[in-house]
Amino acid sequence: MRHFVVVGVLVILLAGLTYIGLDTIGLMPDAASAQSIPIDWMWNWQVIAISFLFSLIIVPMGYSLFVFRRKKGDTTDAEHIEGNTALEITWTVVPLFIVVAFAYMGTFSLGEVLRADPNAMVINVTARQFTWTFEYPEYGVVSNELHLPYNRQVVLKMESMDVIHSFWVPEFRVKQDVVPGRVTEYRITPTLEGSYKVRCAELCGTSHAYMENAVIVASQAEYDAWVSEQQAIAAAAQTPEGQGQIMAVKNGCVGCHSADGTPLTGPTWFGLYGSEVTLADGTTVTADDAFLEESILDPNAAIVAGFPSPSVMPPYQFTDEEIATIIAYIKTLK
Amino acid sequence: MKKFLATALARGLLWQFAGTLLGAGLVTGIRALMGLSVNDVFFFTEPAWVMGGFSGVIAFLLGSGAVSDWVKWARGMDTPEHHEEPYSGWEKYFHVSLDHKVIGVQYTVVALALISIGGLFALIFRTELAASGLQFLTQDLNLFGQNGLQLYNTLMSLHGMIMIVSILLGIAGIINYVVPLLIGAQDMAFPRLNAFSFWIAVPAAVLLLMSLFLGGFDTGWTGYPPLSVRAPVGMQMFFLGVFVAGWSSILGALNVIATVLRMRAKGMNAMRMPIFVWAAIATSIIALTATQFIGLSFQLVMFQRLFGMGFFDPAKGGNPVLFQHLFWFYSHPAVYVFVLPGLGVISELLPVFARKPLFGYRWIAMSSLGIALVGFVVWAHHMFTSGMNEYLRLPFMYSTLLVAIPTGVKFFSWVATLWKGKITFPTPMLFVLGAIVVFLLGGLTGPPNATVSVDLHLHDTYFIVGHFHDTIFGGFVFPFFAALYYWFPKATGRRMNETLGKLHFWLMTPSFFVLTFGMMRIGLLGMRRRIADYDAALGFDATHLALTIAGYLIGLSVLIFIYNFFASVKNGEKADGNVWNSRSPEWQVPSPMPAHNYEQPFEVVGEPYDYGLEGSQYVKFIAPAKSGHK
Numbered sequence: 001m002r003h004f005v006v007v008g009v010l011v012i013l014l015a016g017l018t019y020i021g022l023d024t025i026g027l028m029p030d031a032a033s034a035q036s037i038p039i040d041w042m043w044n045w046q047v048i049a050i051s052f053l054f055s056l057i058i059v060p061m062g063y064s065l066f067v068f069r070r071k072k073g074d075t076t077d078a079e080h081i082e083g084n085t086a087l088e089i090t091w092t093v094v095p096l097f098i099v100v101a102f103a104y105m106g107t108f109s110l111g112e113v114l115r116a117d118p119n120a121m122v123i124n125v126t127a128r129q130f131t132w133t134f135e136y137p138e139y140g141v142v143s144n145e146l147h148l149p150y151n152r153q154v155v156l157k158m159e160s161m162d163v164i165h166s167f168w169v170p171e172f173r174v175k176q177d178v179v180p181g182r183v184t185e186y187r188i189t190p191t192l193e194g195s196y197k198v199r200c201a202e203l204c205g206t207s208h209a210y211m212e213n214a215v216i217v218a219s220q221a222e223y224d225a226w227v228s229e230q231q232a233i234a235a236a237a238q239t240p241e242g243q244g245q246i247m248a249v250k251n252g253c254v255g256c257h258s259a260d261g262t263p264l265t266g267p268t269w270f271g272l273y274g275s276e277v278t279l280a281d282g283t284t285v286t287a288d289d290a291f292l293e294e295s296i297l298d299p300n301a302a303i304v305a306g307f308p309s310p311s312v313m314p315p316y317q318f319t320d321e322e323i324a325t326i327i328a329y330i331k332t333l334k
Numbered sequence: 335m336k337k338f339l340a341t342a343l344a345r346g347l348l349w350q351f352a353g354t355l356l357g358a359g360l361v362t363g364i365r366a367l368m369g370l371s372v373n374d375v376f377f378f379t380e381p382a383w384v385m386g387g388f389s390g391v392i393a394f395l396l397g398s399g400a401v402s403d404w405v406k407w408a409r410g411m412d413t414p415e416h417h418e419e420p421y422s423g424w425e426k427y428f429h430v431s432l433d434h435k436v437i438g439v440q441y442t443v444v445a446l447a448l449i450s451i452g453g454l455f456a457l458i459f460r461t462e463l464a465a466s467g468l469q470f471l472t473q474d475l476n477l478f479g480q481n482g483l484q485l486y487n488t489l490m491s492l493h494g495m496i497m498i499v500s501i502l503l504g505i506a507g508i509i510n511y512v513v514p515l516l517i518g519a520q521d522m523a524f525p526r527l528n529a530f531s532f533w534i535a536v537p538a539a540v541l542l543l544m545s546l547f548l549g550g551f552d553t554g555w556t557g558y559p560p561l562s563v564r565a566p567v568g569m570q571m572f573f574l575g576v577f578v579a580g581w582s583s584i585l586g587a588l589n590v591i592a593t594v595l596r597m598r599a600k601g602m603n604a605m606r607m608p609i610f611v612w613a614a615i616a617t618s619i620i621a622l623t624a625t626q627f628i629g630l631s632f633q634l635v636m637f638q639r640l641f642g643m644g645f646f647d648p649a650k651g652g653n654p655v656l657f658q659h660l661f662w663f664y665s666h667p668a669v670y671v672f673v674l675p676g677l678g679v680i681s682e683l684l685p686v687f688a689r690k691p692l693f694g695y696r697w698i699a700m701s702s703l704g705i706a707l708v709g710f711v712v713w714a715h716h717m718f719t720s721g722m723n724e725y726l727r728l729p730f731m732y733s734t735l736l737v738a739i740p741t742g743v744k745f746f747s748w749v750a751t752l753w754k755g756k757i758t759f760p761t762p763m764l765f766v767l768g769a770i771v772v773f774l775l776g777g778l779t780g781p782p783n784a785t786v787s788v789d790l791h792l793h794d795t796y797f798i799v800g801h802f803h804d805t806i807f808g809g810f811v812f813p814f815f816a817a818l819y820y821w822f823p824k825a826t827g828r829r830m831n832e833t834l835g836k837l838h839f840w841l842m843t844p845s846f847f848v849l850t851f852g853m854m855r856i857g858l859l860g861m862r863r864r865i866a867d868y869d870a871a872l873g874f875d876a877t878h879l880a881l882t883i884a885g886y887l888i889g890l891s892v893l894i895f896i897y898n899f900f901a902s903v904k905n906g907e908k909a910d911g912n913v914w915n916s917r918s919p920e921w922q923v924p925s926p927m928p929a930h931n932y933e934q935p936f937e938v939v940g941e942p943y944d945y946g947l948e949g950s951q952y953v954k955f956i957a958p959a960k961s962g963h964k
Binding site for chain 1: 473474481483484487552553554558560561564648649653654655688689690691693694695696697719720721724727728731732735736738739742743745746747748749750752753754755756757758759767770771774775778779781782785786787788790791793794795855858859860862863864865866867868869941944945946947
């Protein structure tokens with residue numbers, strides 16, 4: 001009997017300490033969406049259950065190893081206890097109820113996560129190796145950054161141009177795969193202003209690690225200002241270079257080719273036009289119109305030194321006019 | 335060297351090499367006649383490589399002699415029922431043998447070799463992950479036609495599948511060696527099929543490794559299309575390797591089931607079987623009936639690549655999510671294939687070292703079957719974010735959480751077995767206890783993944799990676815080592831060194847905790863799976879460095895084990911008796927076991943685990959009948 005009392009007290013003590021410890025460390029990142037509340041609520045209950053069950057097994061096990069270890073010189077066997085049916089039924093039936101309760105709580109929290117606002121703003125999302133593109137149909141804006149207003153539900157309608165990707169912002173908690181041939185939806189209500197990143201969570205090829213785009217949650221006023229600014233850019237973009245910039249964003253070019261010299265998966269476009277480019281085979285070539293056109297249509301025709309061969313760039317089909325606008329845009333990047 | 339080149343292994347590998355060239359050459363010749371292209375980046379074209387891979391496997395089987403009795407039968411020639419072993423010493427293990435004990439050792443040693451290769455791959459990419467940014471797997475690296483990022487993906491993917499194959503071979507090794515001894519059989523039911531099941535795994539492992547040199551593949555071990563449709567030709571070698579390895583698993587399982595059903599000793603009814611036999615049966619039922627699905631799903635992608643069949647191509651009316659259903663219909667039950675034998679080892683060894691009966695024998699036996707059966711209806715919990723029907727996720731959440739119940743029965747029964755025991759701590763027991771704790775952590779971190787809403791956050795993160803390394807180490811790796819330390823004297827008549835064994839345990843266990851706790855910690859905070867590089871802004875560099883160091887320490891501990899294993903075969907302390915004072919039949923006769931097992935058959939006259947019951951016996955040896963019954 002004494003054994004059971006000691007073990008019971010230790011179980012409660014260790015369970016409490018484990019839970020408090022885990023809670024103090026803080027296991028989850030910032031919660032930045034309304035959907036993260038029911039998820040974190042569920043998670044918290046699971047941490048409680050884990051702390052308790054961990055102690056329930058570890059304490060009597062550790063206690064046995066210490067108290068019931070063989071004494072020196074003892075060669076006899078232990079007490080002959082074969083089992084206890086009542087006990088077996090108890091630890092089958094009680095967990096059954098706990099499991100069903102947790103499954104019910106899980107159902108409830110999923111319902112909260114999926115709660116749809118009929119007035120949610122629609123944003124079209126295109127995923128491709130290895131970047132994300134966001135199109136705001138209400139405003140005619142295309143961007144490779146996802147800007148969201150504070151506290152308004154958005155529904156992302158997501159399509160993939162090539163392989164399976166997965167949309168995940170850790171601070172939003174929710175994750176959704178993007179599957180070729182279908183449109184998947186992702187509903188989120190941002191509740192914390194700040195800068196985050198959408199990180200592709202489904203292995204999508206060599207540069208999967210770098211498939212990350214900025215997500216910016218701002219106040220309605222700041223968001224509106226960003227939209228007007230983007231619209232102004234789009235309106236001013238009747239020039240070829242303006243059209244080229246839109247093409248470059250829409251087709252995901254900017255996911256791998258930076259406009260400011262930052263090294264990404266592909267060579268930067270900053271200062272590219274007219275420069276001397278060293279190729280992987282050691283030869284040099286001038287980046288003129290012909291070279292750029294050839295590289296856009298057939299990325300493997302010439303590999304720039306220091307970049308992967310064969311090229312990881314997906315095949316694109318553009319009209320001559322479209323290519324001319326992209327080259328016009330590249331020319332402006334100096 | 336001459337002796338080695340004459341072995342079945344060397345001949346098989348040589349034939350596989352020739353068979354590969356022959357098959358590839360044949361397709362290349364046909365393509366040339368048809369006016370199609372005849373060479374590609376890796377010399378042969380993809381169809382030629384696939385044909386070559388396939389014909390290489392057949393050539394291996396012919397060359398090694400694994401099918402020679404069947405070939406002789408087909409030609410109307412007789413072969414003796416039992417082959418007398420023509421080889422002794424190390425040579426025995428490099429030739430085709432029909433003795434289940436030799437095959438068990440062959441399986442185990444190949445499993446250890448593959449664990450070492452898979453572990454080496456892990457250490458390579460773990461080193462890359464020690465800091466953010468790319469250290470040595472850089473973009474301008476070019477090795478085997480792959481840049482650093484592609485090579486990272488290949489190594490990470492191969493680590494997964496090579497470890498899976500090594501686990502399948504490892505459990506087959508333990509089951510093959512132990513099950514006939516536990517049930518008092520002379521051998522497995524189908525000795526030639528048994529040898530075939532082992533030998534076919536060797537060319538399968540070669541195919542898997544070939545993928546590394548043929549451009550690799552960047553899909554992870556799951557091989558999801560459309561990514562796997564676009565991957566280099568290495569992808570096909572991977573598919574083919576898994577397909578062939580599946581044969582080993584299916585046929586081995588069939589053999590185990592037939593053996594246990596038909597060849598038990600007199601008096602050994604179902605409830606008097608050693609508990610490990612129950613685990614072997616449960617695991618074999620899954621392996622026999624589910625393995626086909628991974629073979630099928632990979633074969634469909636192979637055909638999509640080779641013949642343009644659009645099974646998973648939405649442009650041709652296919653569906654990429656369908657692949658995931660087919661794939662996980664095997665690959666989830668497969669994890670129970672990996673862990674059930676390990677849990678069986680825990681249940682088998684615990685009473686020996688606690689000197690107390692196994693608490694609730696029937697409940698533990700039934701829980702193995704329960705896990706095996708429930709395991710068939712939980713597969714879609716791997717797909718909660720995949721875009722499958724939203725409402726279908728709920729029944730899979732309920733069914734998955736139900737797995738907790740039979741698993742819980744095992745834990746409670748183990749603790750109750752230890753309670754009031756007289757516990758000793760030799761090396762096998764340390765690994766059994768380590769297995770319980772590690773598997774507990776794996777088990778407790780499972781339900782959050784099964785709960786849809788929380789899984790939306792956890793899916794595809796390092797939390798999952800930490801979780802399943804816990805389940806696999808607790809359910810396979812620790813019990814596997816426990817079994818090797820425990821049955822080593824039976825196989826060799828010598829003991830492994832206890833000091834080195836304890837060093838192995840005390841080095842591996844804490845390092846492993848650092849590894850998986852660290853993985854889960856950063857996973858919750860935003861570390862994705864399967865990435866070669868991570869955002870320095872996340873602040874994970876210090877944790878990753880700790881994980882890498884822990885990984886190296888685990889590698890070091892396994893090296894100590896391997897040294898101990900091979901050194902003890904020759905120089906271990908002699909131990910031909912009942913080393914662990916066990917009631918089990920195989921320990922009632924001297925070690926090592928003779929070729930056809932028990933010279934006298936035995937009869938079961940009591941319960942297997944009646945430790946502490948005065949005068950009770952599990953088995954009684956009966957003198958062979960005068961007529962010389964065979």
